Amino acid sequence: MTSPANDLDRLVGREYKEGFVTEIDAETLPPGLNEDVVRAISEKKREPAFMLEWRLQAYRHWLTMREPRWAQVQYSPIDYQAISYYSAPKQTPGPKSLEEVDPKLLETYEKLGIPLEEQKALAGVAVDAVFDSVSVKTTFRNTLAEAGVIFCSISEALQEHPELVRRYLGSVVPQGDNFYAALNSAVFSDGSFVYIPKGVRCPMELSTYFRINAMNTGQFERTLIIADEGSYVSYLEGCTAPMRDENQLHAAVVELIALENAQIKYSTVQNWYPGDELGRGGIYNFVTKRGACRGHRSKISWTQVETGSAITWKYPSVLLEGDGSVGEFYSVALTNNRQQADTGTKMIHIGKNTASTIISKGISAGHGQNTYRGLVKVLSGSDNARNYSQCDSLLLGDRCGAHTFPYVEVKNPTARVEHEATTSKISDDQLFYCRQRGLSEEDAVSMIVNGFCKEVFRELPMEFAVEAQKLLDVSLEGAVG
Amino acid sequence: MLKIENLHVDVDGTPILKGIDLEVRAGEVHAIMGPNGSGKSTLANVLTGRDGYEVTQGKISYRDRDLFALSTEERAREGIFLAFQYPVEIPGVSNLYLLKAALNSKRKHLGLGELSAVEFLKLIKEKVKLVQMKEEFLHRSVNQGFSGGEKKRNEILQLAVLEPLLAILDETDSGLDIDALKIVAHGVNSLRDAERAIIVVTHYQRLLDYIVPDYVHVLANGRVVKSGDKELALELEKHGYTQLVQSSGEGAARSAGA
Ligand SMILES: Nc1ncnc2c1ncn2[C@@H]1O[C@H](COP(=O)(O)OP(=O)(O)OP(=O)(O)O)[C@@H](O)[C@H]1O
Ligand SMILES: [Mg+2]
Numbered sequence: 001m002t003s004p005a006n007d008l009d010r011l012v013g014r015e016y017k018e019g020f021v022t023e024i025d026a027e028t029l030p031p032g033l034n035e036d037v038v039r040a041i042s043e044k045k046r047e048p049a050f051m052l053e054w055r056l057q058a059y060r061h062w063l064t065m066r067e068p069r070w071a072q073v074q075y076s077p078i079d080y081q082a083i084s085y086y087s088a089p090k091q092t093p094g095p096k097s098l099e100e101v102d103p104k105l106l107e108t109y110e111k112l113g114i115p116l117e118e119q120k121a122l123a124g125v126a127v128d129a130v131f132d133s134v135s136v137k138t139t140f141r142n143t144l145a146e147a148g149v150i151f152c153s154i155s156e157a158l159q160e161h162p163e164l165v166r167r168y169l170g171s172v173v174p175q176g177d178n179f180y181a182a183l184n185s186a187v188f189s190d191g192s193f194v195y196i197p198k199g200v201r202c203p204m205e206l207s208t209y210f211r212i213n214a215m216n217t218g219q220f221e222r223t224l225i226i227a228d229e230g231s232y233v234s235y236l237e238g239c240t241a242p243m244r245d246e247n248q249l250h251a252a253v254v255e256l257i258a259l260e261n262a263q264i265k266y267s268t269v270q271n272w273y274p275g276d277e278l279g280r281g282g283i284y285n286f287v288t289k290r291g292a293c294r295g296h297r298s299k300i301s302w303t304q305v306e307t308g309s310a311i312t313w314k315y316p317s318v319l320l321e322g323d324g325s326v327g328e329f330y331s332v333a334l335t336n337n338r339q340q341a342d343t344g345t346k347m348i349h350i351g352k353n354t355a356s357t358i359i360s361k362g363i364s365a366g367h368g369q370n371t372y373r374g375l376v377k378v379l380s381g382s383d384n385a386r387n388y389s390q391c392d393s394l395l396l397g398d399r400c401g402a403h404t405f406p407y408v409e410v411k412n413p414t415a416r417v418e419h420e421a422t423t424s425k426i427s428d429d430q431l432f433y434c435r436q437r438g439l440s441e442e443d444a445v446s447m448i449v450n451g452f453c454k455e456v457f458r459e460l461p462m463e464f465a466v467e468a469q470k471l472l473d474v475s476l477e478g479a480v481g
Numbered sequence: 482m483l484k485i486e487n488l489h490v491d492v493d494g495t496p497i498l499k500g501i502d503l504e505v506r507a508g509e510v511h512a513i514m515g516p517n518g519s520g521k522s523t524l525a526n527v528l529t530g531r532d533g534y535e536v537t538q539g540k541i542s543y544r545d546r547d548l549f550a551l552s553t554e555e556r557a558r559e560g561i562f563l564a565f566q567y568p569v570e571i572p573g574v575s576n577l578y579l580l581k582a583a584l585n586s587k588r589k590h591l592g593l594g595e596l597s598a599v600e601f602l603k604l605i606k607e608k609v610k611l612v613q614m615k616e617e618f619l620h621r622s623v624n625q626g627f628s629g630g631e632k633k634r635n636e637i638l639q640l641a642v643l644e645p646l647l648a649i650l651d652e653t654d655s656g657l658d659i660d661a662l663k664i665v666a667h668g669v670n671s672l673r674d675a676e677r678a679i680i681v682v683t684h685y686q687r688l689l690d691y692i693v694p695d696y697v698h699v700l701a702n703g704r705v706v707k708s709g710d711k712e713l714a715l716e717l718e719k720h721g722y723t724q725l726v727q728s729s730g731e732g733a734a735r736s737a738g739a
Contacts, residue, residue: 424572428532433569436529437583437639438557438590447582451573451622 058185260295279338282310335368560646666691
């Protein structure tokens with residue numbers, strides 16, 4: 001007689017296919033952080049003067065801040081002087097034709113299933129490929145330019161559209177917002193920039209693929225997406241990293257701005273290296289993501305599938321400023337082995353008749369710890385605000401944990417805020433029932449987990465929903481004979 | 482098809498089945514009756530390979546193979562189907578999805594290709610009609626929020642789709658109204674042919690009016706205490722189990738003393 005716990009152990013063993021290292025000549029700043037490092041990064045990128053000033057301000061602010069400790073995660077202190085803040089494959093800067101990109105990089109992305117040759121690419125998806133600290137290639141730029149859409153790395157945007165960057169950068173996540181955001185503001189090296197002009201429905205899915213390769217480097221990318229009046233864009237980010245025994249820091253900032261009647265759909269499939277089964281190595285994913293529904297009747301949707309990282313600390317949020325604006329957060333977070341996730345969202349209702357929806361699905365296996373932390377805040381001027389939150393946790397085995405912290409602050413009596421939460425377990429009875437119908441144990445677990453996540457998966461663009469489903473399968477896959 | 486010899490089974494160290502002999506040939510329908518706690522569901526669980534049952538003696542062959550050498554899912558794919566006494570709810574997984582996964586895993590095992598979406602839907606619609614279920618049930622989560630009777634009927638839908646060689650029905654009739662009982666019986670009977678066998682566990686003679694058994698066995702205290710034809714069920718209905726159970730107690734005392 002095998003005990004169910006053992007079966008689950010076998011089931012949740014995982015294999016991390018993206019864990020390879022690319023051997024490439026890189027230009028890497030020595031570890032350590034001071035004003036000179038901030039200046040060096042800005043100089044390397046030949047940034048306008050205002051940008052350096054902005055970075056230095058952020059850096060000085062960061063020095064006064066402390067690492068947040070309120071999250072339900074545990075890790076040894078991070079030595080910020082032991083991290084290198086810039087690493088880039090040696091190549092000429094600026095936008096490149098495919099021939100100018102190092103073949104090793106093309107190969108890396110090909111191996112990850114993200115071909116950068118436009119003819120090989122997934123139909124209808126443009127990619128910005130970020131490798132360690134820099135963007136190496138953005139595909140379909142010309143196609144997009146015809147529609148007036150700007151999609152490039154943020155370094156390029158600083159050269160070519162400095163006025164747009166200056167106007168919006170830090171307008172949603174201020175430099176001193178939190179410890180990691182301040183650090184990012186000081187040292188961010190690259191990331192994606194998107195501008196969708198008035199009335200334009202972006203003709204392609206836009207996506208950024210983040211890859212950490214170099215050792216002992218942090219990745220601090222910055223993404224800025226502006227959807228002008230009446231425009232629409234769907235954007236997706238994916239991420240992977242090699243398997244290494246030491247932890248690596250990824251502290252990104254993403255800012256979204258939706259003007260009147262504009263819509264931004266932002267999807268993440270996060271598959272950073274999670275560490276091994278004993279909790280060695282893996283990425284610390286400390287990320288600040290926030291969108292502002294600045295215009296009336298604008299809408300921002302965050303959809304995330306978080307299967308990777310040793311520690312995830314992220315709360316994609318929406319500031320519902322415009323009247324009638326809508327914020328959505330759909331999340332699947334899976335923690336296995338020793339992974340820890342403290343994730344959720346903040347919906348801040350400021351305008352009138354604003355609505356938000358939160359659907360969070362946490363899956364814990366092994367010794368994984370999964371925390372949902374959400375804030376729904378309705379300010380006094382926000383008449384008729386609506387929120388619906390649903391937080392479901394699924395436990396596989398009995399050594400993992402699920403925690404839910406829903407905070408609600410309502411300052412307007414007309415608000416309607418609903419919260420539902422459930423915790424369930426995959427039971428032996430369910431597994432036996434499925435197996436009696438001919439399903440293997442693996443297929444049964446995968447079917448139940450996917451069923452649990454359905455409401456979130458259906459928010460993902462089609463191709464990525466399939467990808468996400470596969471990713472969950474891999475994360476739960478083991479050597480069931 | 483199925484041959485059970487001197488089967489002894491412990492649960493948590495307590496003997497529950499204490500020497501069962503039973504042979505079921507293709508084409509036959511066997512009814513198993515017996516008081517609560519006599520071991521009927523235990524037998525069904527052992528036949529389907531559920532964890533937690535320790536076989537201490539005896540053997541079972543299924544289609545000339547050692548049943549214990551097969552995993553639960555292999556037994557299922559080889560044609561053993563259990564209609565559960567208490568069907569399990571699986572939130573988020575649609576009935577349709579489970580049916581498709583189940584059918585395809587069986588087809589794959591038998592070296593057949595997966596059915597196309599169109600073929601599959603056609604088959605399902607046919608079967609849904611057979612058990613007179615509303616199609617909307619296909620899109621609901623497996624058994625979630627189903628009434629007791631609906632759950633039982635859903636088991637028969639699965640049975641109809643998977644067309645097992647050996648179907649075990651564990652009290653599928655309990656909780657069914659008379660119309661549903663007829664529908665369930667109809668579903669089961671339409672599966673009946675020379676290649677298949679059915680084991681019906683029930684407390685009520687009523688079901689056996691519709692699914693007419695070739696043999697009736699009475700299980701008491703983990704043993705088959707009496708076997709007969711369908712008349713035995715009528716007799717039990719009249720006189721209850723008391724006498725049989727008492728004599729089985731004596732039997733136990735005798736064999737222990739020997
Ligand atoms: N997991 C278990 N742990 C302890 N005892 C068990 C377990 N499973 C079964 N038993 C015991 O074994 C005996 C036989 O149970 P079983 O469910 O097979 O009876 P049954 O004949 O199906 O009864 P009913 O007609 O009530 O369905 C009962 O006394 C029951 O309590
Ligand atoms: Mg029973």
